Structures are given as C-alpha cells and as structure tokens.
Amino acid sequence: MSRSTGSTAVRSTAGRSIAPPAIPAPGHAPASRTGAQVMCEALIRENVSVMFGIPGGCIMPFYHAMWEYRARLRHVLCRHEQGAGHAAEGFARATGQVGVCIGTSGPGATNLVTPIADAWMDGTPLVAITGQVPSALLGTDAFQETDITGITVPITKHNFLVTNATELPRVFREAFHIARSGRPGPVLIDITKDAQLARFVPDWDEPMDLPGYRPMSQRDDVDQAAIRAAAQLLQDARRPVILAGNGVIQSGATRELRALAEQAGIPVISTLHGLGAMPHDHPLSLGMPGMHGWVHVNRAIQACDVLLNVGSRFDDRVTGKASTFAPHAQIIHIDIDGAEIGKLVRTDVKIVADAKPALRSIAVALPVGSTVARQAWIHEILAMRDEHQPRQGYTRRERTAPLMPHDVFDAMNAAFRDRSDWRVVTDVGQHQMWAAQLLDWSRPRTHITSGGAGTMGFALPAAMGAAIADPSRTIWVVVGDGGFQMTSCELATIAQEGLTNVKVAIVNNGYLGMVRQWQQLFEGKRYSGTPLTGPDFAKLAEAHGLRGFTVDDAADAPAAIEAAWKYRGCAVIDFRVEREANVFPIVPAGQAIGDMLMAPPATPAVPAVPSPFAQA
Numbered sequence: 075m076s077r078s079t080g081s082t083a084v085r086s087t088a089g090r091s092i093a094p095p096a097i098p099a100p101g102h103a104p105a106s107r108t109g110a111q112v113m114c115e116a117l118i119r120e121n122v123s124v125m126f127g128i129p130g131g132c133i134m135p136f137y138h139a140m141w142e143y144r145a146r147l148r149h150v151l152c153r154h155e156q157g158a159g160h161a162a163e164g165f166a167r168a169t170g171q172v173g174v175c176i177g178t179s180g181p182g183a184t185n186l187v188t189p190i191a192d193a194w195m196d197g198t199p200l201v202a203i204t205g206q207v208p209s210a211l212l213g214t215d216a217f218q219e220t221d222i223t224g225i226t227v228p229i230t231k232h233n234f235l236v237t238n239a240t241e242l243p244r245v246f247r248e249a250f251h252i253a254r255s256g257r258p259g260p261v262l263i264d265i266t267k268d269a270q271l272a273r274f275v276p277d278w279d280e281p282m283d284l285p286g287y288r289p290m291s292q293r294d295d296v297d298q299a300a301i302r303a304a305a306q307l308l309q310d311a312r313r314p315v316i317l318a319g320n321g322v323i324q325s326g327a328t329r330e331l332r333a334l335a336e337q338a339g340i341p342v343i344s345t346l347h348g349l350g351a352m353p354h355d356h357p358l359s360l361g362m363p364g365m366h367g368w369v370h371v372n373r374a375i376q377a378c379d380v381l382l383n384v385g386s387r388f389d390d391r392v393t394g395k396a397s398t399f400a401p402h403a404q405i406i407h408i409d410i411d412g413a414e415i416g417k418l419v420r421t422d423v424k425i426v427a428d429a430k431p432a433l434r435s436i437a438v439a440l441p442v443g444s445t446v447a448r449q450a451w452i453h454e455i456l457a458m459r460d461e462h463q464p465r466q467g468y469t470r471r472e473r474t475a476p477l478m479p480h481d482v483f484d485a486m487n488a489a490f491r492d493r494s495d496w497r498v499v500t501d502v503g504q505h506q507m508w509a510a511q512l513l514d515w516s517r518p519r520t521h522i523t524s525g526g527a528g529t530m531g532f533a534l535p536a537a538m539g540a541a542i543a544d545p546s547r548t549i550w551v552v553v554g555d556g557g558f559q560m561t562s563c564e565l566a567t568i569a570q571e572g573l574t575n576v577k578v579a580i581v582n583n584g585y586l587g588m589v590r591q592w593q594q595l596f597e598g599k600r601y602s603g604t605p606l607t608g609p610d611f612a613k614l615a616e617a618h619g620l621r622g623f624t625v626d627d628a629a630d631a632p633a634a635i636e637a638a639w640k641y642r643g644c645a646v647i648d649f650r651v652e653r654e655a656n657v658f659p660i661v662p663a664g665q666a667i668g669d670m671l672m673a674p675p676a677t678p679a680v681p682a683v684p685s686p687f688a689q690a
C-alpha cells in the first residue's frame with residue numbers, strides 16, 4: 075500500500091530531536107527571532123496545524139524555520155501548487171477554518187492563482203503565503219520574480235507585500251482576520267527573502283490597522299426595520315419560496331433555516347453550494363434550481379410571489395437570464411456582503427447580515443398565522459414534481475450501455491444511505507451535476523465542489539485537504555476522466571501522506587463530457603476537442619501503491635464501492651460509463667430558467683458559422 079516517508083516525524087536527519095523555540099507566554103518578553111520563525115509562530119497563534127505547499131528559493135528561509143516547528147505545524151508536500159491551493163480549500167470547506175497554502179516566488183506563486191481565484195468565487199477562507207525575491211531586487215526582473223500581489227488584486231480580499239520583517243505579526247493577524255470574517259475569502263501574503271531572514275523582537279500586540287474594513291459578524295445587530303418588512307412580505311405571501319445558498323452553510327445556520335421554513339410552511343430550494351443545508355427528504359425540501367435544476371424547482375421560482383434568498387449570490391447558473399428570473403416575486407435578499415445585494419437581481423428588501431441572526435430575527439418577527447394557502451402552493455409544487463418524476467425518470471431511463479452514469483450514482487446512494495461518516499468532493503462537468511441531482515444530501519459540509527469558478531482539477535486535491543482535516547470520515551471524490559487527469563499527480567501526495575480515507579470514483583466517458591453535451595445539443599454534434607483518452611486509471615492507482623478497480627457493468631458497481639470503502643487505503647474506481655449520456659434538464663445559456671430542455675431537441679442545432687472550407 076502507500077509508502078509513508080514519515081514527513082511529520084519530530085527528528086532531525088541526524089536522529090537528534092530539535093526543540094522548537096518556545097513561544098513566549100503572555101507577559102514574557104519575546105526573544106529575537108527571524109522573520110521566518112515569526113511566520114511559523116504567527117501561524118500557530120492563528121491555530122493553524124496543517125499547511126500545503128512546495129518549497130523553492132525565495133521561500134526557503136520559511137521552510138528552514140518550519141523544521142523547528144514541525145511538531146505543531148504539519149507541512150504536506152503537494153505535487154503542484156494548484157493542488158496545494160485546492161487542498162487548503164478542501165481543508166477550509168470541511169472545517170470552516172482558514173486553509174493555508176505555500177509557494178515560492180514566480181511560477182510557484184502563479185500556480186496558486188487558480189485556487190486563489192476559486193476561493194474568491196466560492197467565499198472560501200484561504201491564506202496563501204508566497205516567497206518573493208529580496209527587496210533590493212524588486213522590480214528588476216530578478217530570477218523567479220513575479221508581481222504576485224499585482225496579479226492577485228482582483229481575486230483576493232486583500233494582499234500584502236512584506237519587505238519589513240517587523241510588520242509580520244500584524245500582517246498575519248490581519249490576513250487571517252480578513253480571510254475568515256464577513257464573506258470569507260482568500261488573502262495573499264508575499265514576503266521578500268530578506269524579510270524572512272531578518273532578526274528582530276516581534277511585537278505581538280501591535281493592533282490591526284484596517285481602516286474601512288467593517289465586515290458584519292454574527293454578533294452584529296440586524297436592521298430591524300428590514301426584518302419587519304421581510305416578515306410582513308413572507309406573512310402575506312401565498313406562494314413563497316426560500317433560496318438557500320452557501321451563506322447558510324458558512325454561517326452554520328441550517329437549524330435556523332429549517333426552523334423558519336417549518337414555522338412559516340415555506341418550501342426551501344438549495345443552490346449547488348447550499349446542498350445539505352436542508353435534508354433532501356424533508357417535506358419542505360425541493361432540491362436544486364438553475365441550469366441543471368429540477369423542473370418543479372425552476373417552475374416554483376418562476377411562479378412564486380415572494381422569494382427569500384439567504385446566502386446565495388444569484389449566480390447566473392441559478393438565475394438564467396436574470397431579467398426573467400422570478401418575474402412575479404418580491405425579493406428579499408440576506409447577504410453578509412452588501413455588494414452582492416441588487417447586483418444582478420432587483421431586490422425589494424435588503425438585509426446585510428450574517429444568515430444565522432437574520433433568519434432568527436425573521437422567525438421572531440413573523441406573526442403566527444394560517445398556512446392553508448401555503449399548503450395549496452406546496453401541493454402544487456409537489457404535483458409538478460410527481461408529474462416530472464425527475465429522480466425516478468432519470469434512473470429509469472433506458473440503459474443503452476452495460477454501465478450508465480446513473481448506475482454509479484444509484485450504487486453510491488445505496489452505500490451512503492446507512493452511513494454518516496462521509497463527504498463527497500466533486501469536480502466540474504456532467505458528473506458534478508449528476509452528483510448534485512442524484513445523491514441524497516442531508517447534512518451541511520458533506521457536498522464540496524468548485525461552483526463559482528468551475529475549476530476542473532479541483533476535486534482530488536480538495537478531497538485530500540478534507541481527508542486530512544477529518545480522518546474519521548471517508549472522502550469520496552467524484553470526478554470526470556478529464557478533470558482527474560488535470561491533478562492526478564496528487565495521488566502521489568496521498569500515497570506519501572499515507573491517507574487511507576480518500577476514495578475516488580472516476581465517471582469515465584472518454585470525453586470532456588459537459589462540453590461534448592453542449593456540442594451535441596447546440597452545435598450540431600461537432601465534437602471539436604472533446605474526445606479524450608487516458609491511462610488505465612486502476613493501473614495508475616496501483617503504480618502509486620494504491621488500490622485500483624475497473625467497473626464496466628452496472629451489476630459490479632455496488633460491490634466495487636463497498637470494496638473500496640472497506641479497503642484500508644486510498645482506492646480508485648474507474649467507472650467506464652456510456653459515452654454520450656447527457657445531463658437533463660438543461661436551460662440553454664442565456665435563457666429563462668423556465669425554458670428547460672428535458673431531452674435533446676427534435677431538430678438538432680447546426681453550427682451558426684458555416685465552414686470556410688465548404689464546397690461552393
């Protein structure tokens with residue numbers, strides 16, 4: 075099985091133990107430290123225990139110091155900085171804590187750009203630490219110099235270039251505060267090599283200096299006038315719905331969501347990132363909306379008279395053509411980030427607040443009244459659901475190959491049903507939408523995916539981070555053969571770390587499936603750049619010392635999942651599914667969410683641009 079190099083051992087290469095410098099107790103004068111040692115102590119003070127990264131020239135002083143602190147700071151050596159960043163994201167998404175990733179200057183830093191952008195889009199708390207060339211060389215195109223603070227301005231909540239080591243204690247406190255407060259997100263700290271090497275006496279009490287940064291927190295008062303207005307709208311509504319997003323999960327407000335829904339008899343729709351906020355089998359739980367949302371959910375949105383959006387930012391994958399979204403509804407929007415409110419969809423009641431206190435306040439303000447009219451509304455939605463029988467209709471779809479994608483998800487659901495010790499991390503593409511639609515999501519933070527950025531390659535490293543964060547749970551990766559090949563090098567990291575709780579299900583259709591689906595439905599089947607080959611994934615797993623399975627018949631899927639689950643090590647299952655299965659429903663790009671396709675159009679679309687090589 076996996077080989078462990080003992081990367082967390084507390085011994086020097088010479089076999090002698092090295093005592094880390096003691097972190098001074100409060101009230102004791104701290105001794106002089108290098109900037110790099112201060113970085114380690116600042117991380118420990120922020121309760122960081124695990125970091126994901128790759129060393130290199132300009133970050134070497136930090137790695138040198140890390141050795142002394144290795145009993146308290148575990149470093150996971152990833153195979154690519156993109157993997158390190160996604161691993162830190164997975165750690166953060168599983169725990170709600172700030173994830174930490176590290177890269178050297180130049181290419182190390184630019185390789186972190188994708189996960190930083192991903193964390194930005196999905197509100198994931200992340201601190202990225204990068205080394206920078208010595209301050210005397212800044213701006214000279216020195217070896218491995220890249221202006222990473224310039225590059226990451228639009229995709230970080232804030233970033234810092236530290237050239238003066240004495241700023242490090244304050245900068246680290248500010249960075250972690252910014253990453254985890256308000257709408258969480260990524261912060262980058264770029265530290266020149268000379269600042270890491272400089273010796274000084276750190277001042278841990280220097281106050282934060284963040285003029286103008288006043289994020290909302292759970293302790294802040296909620297605007298009571300807005301709460302009363304929202305409660306009144308909900309009380310008077312005959313056809314209300316709640317749209318629950320990532321903010322509910324981030325705020326830990328699932329109980330408050332359920333309490334309000336039950337008190338007022340309002341059905342709840344969960345966005346991709348809201349899956350798990352409301353148990354799938356709760357009578358008021360409707361499922362996912364949007365481009366691949368269920369028919370009854372999208373129709374409920376288009377017919378509702380009041381829509382309470384809590385913690386979702388009206389992504390265009392949810393709204394379709396925004397001007398046509400929920401055309402009859404008065405809209406209440408609760409968001410911790412005021413800039414999201416009214417950005418894409420008109421809003422009637424604006425509540426800038428954390429989801430938990432806001433939902434609690436609305437429940438208190440809501441007069442207890444009759445819900446008879448609501449019951450009629452709920453029955454109407456459920457009748458739509460029964461008519462379309464989305465889940466059943468999908469799984470009953472004719473089997474055109476020995477293994478259909480839905481066979482894989484059926485088998486997974488059966489394996490998950492009686493267990494609670496799992497999470498699923500999905501990648502981007504068809505398998506991601508099938509997982510969202512077909513798996514039964516009941517608990518928060520069990521569904522982790524790349525939503526806003528849609529980053530292929532996210533799943534395997536993010537699962538690695540989630541697995542390290544919580545060794546008691548099995549982390550299932552659901553990934554396409556395309557996305558898997560983007561970051562499959564992290565199998566080596568999983569093997570080196572000896573992780574036993576990562577299980578990988580590759581939904582292998584031999585295509586970049588989601589793009590191929592669009593080409594089939596909207597571009598006259600012109601499969602340009604989408605047919606895809608790959609290695610024998612089971613053998614690839616075995617080559618890493620992991621366990622590999624190949625499944626090409628539905629009858630074998632449940633046994634493979636059980637065997638992988640019970641195997642005391644990381645396992646990879648290559649599910650070779652029907653190549654041209656599609657995700658339905660689908661709302662064509664730019665259309666209203668009511669305009670769903672439930673099957674390929676009768677007349678296939680032809681490419682809009684005729685071939686320049688066509689014979690005259």
Ligand SMILES: Cc1ncc(C[n+]2csc(CCOP(=O)(O)OP(=O)(O)O)c2C)c(N)n1
Pocket residue numbers: 501502503504505506528529530531553554555556557558581583585586587588589
């Ligand atoms: C890094 C990146 N490159 C390109 C895309 C565009 N894209 C979206 S889905 C998709 C196909 C994914 O194929 P695969 O991983 O095999 O999953 P499938 O759709 O077949 O389930 C592509 C190329 C993307 N989302 N991310």
